[in-house]
Amino acid sequence: MNTNAPQRRGVTAIDGALALIAVLLMVQIWLLSSTLEEFLAGRRDAATPGAIISCGIFLACLGLYLLIERVDAEVRKD
Amino acid sequence: MKLFRRPSSDPLWRDEFSVSTADERYVNRRQFAKFLTLTSLAMAAGNLWIAMRGWLYRQPAYPRNLVAGVDEIPVGGVKLFAYPEAQDTCILVRTPANTFAAYSQKCTHLSCAVYYSKESNRLECPCHQGVFAIADGAPVAGPPQRALPRILLEQKGSSLFAVGIDLGERA
Ligand code: FES
Secondary structure, three states: OOOOHHHHHHHHHHHHHHHHHHHHHHHHHHHHHHHHHHHHOOOHHHHHHHHHHHHHHHHHHHHHHHHHHHHHHHHHHO | OOOOOOOOOOOHHHHHOOOOHHHHHHHHHHHHHHHHHHHHHHHHHHHHHHHHHHHHOOOOOOOOEEEEEHHHOOOOOEEEEEOOOOOOEEEEEEOOOOOEEEEEOEOOOOOOEOEEEOOOOEEEEOOOOEEEEOOOOOEEEOOOOOOOOEEEEEEEOOEEEEEEEEOOOOO
């Protein structure tokens, strides 16, 4: 295999970001299912905080994805 | 595709499959990250949709429908009826305590029809053994997590009327 040190470091950083995205996504799936459950039970007050938190999680995922793109671009430059 | 290939030290397969293993690993991770981020966007959209439904929700105006005569149902007996629409089947029970209770017949787990068990004085779902209390429709056993919607009844003389639905806060 011809990976050099910066590339290996890049892969590690990308792996870390990916793992974080995966964890955030799991939380988001749980959030969606429990908000839906509450909504169907007639309790509508959980819907707005649920939506705000879910959007926040999405923005975090997007940030991590952009980080992955940047790390990738930088490593490729080397 | 080039017709003539300059002789080089690289074998032909390297020209034709020019993605190196390391590059491919990067691409796969990037694509996977993109896929996860798009999934996250879909989840956020789902949550926003629920919130929007909540904001736009208006308490529907329920009709007042005659359900049954009081003497029509014996103690421990049941009557099925539809409320508020013809496809919304409900169950009216005259409990051993001589009170009336009416609930949507649709199980809150996966929508099977619940029935009244006289022996246990509970509403039971045959699909996955879900059980609901007759007093308030709350789930007491099995997979259901939500209470059965309760049909609000009004007694006028010897007639029972359905006047609304309480989705309730009964866990
Ligand atoms: S549908 Fe009623 S318990 Fe599953």
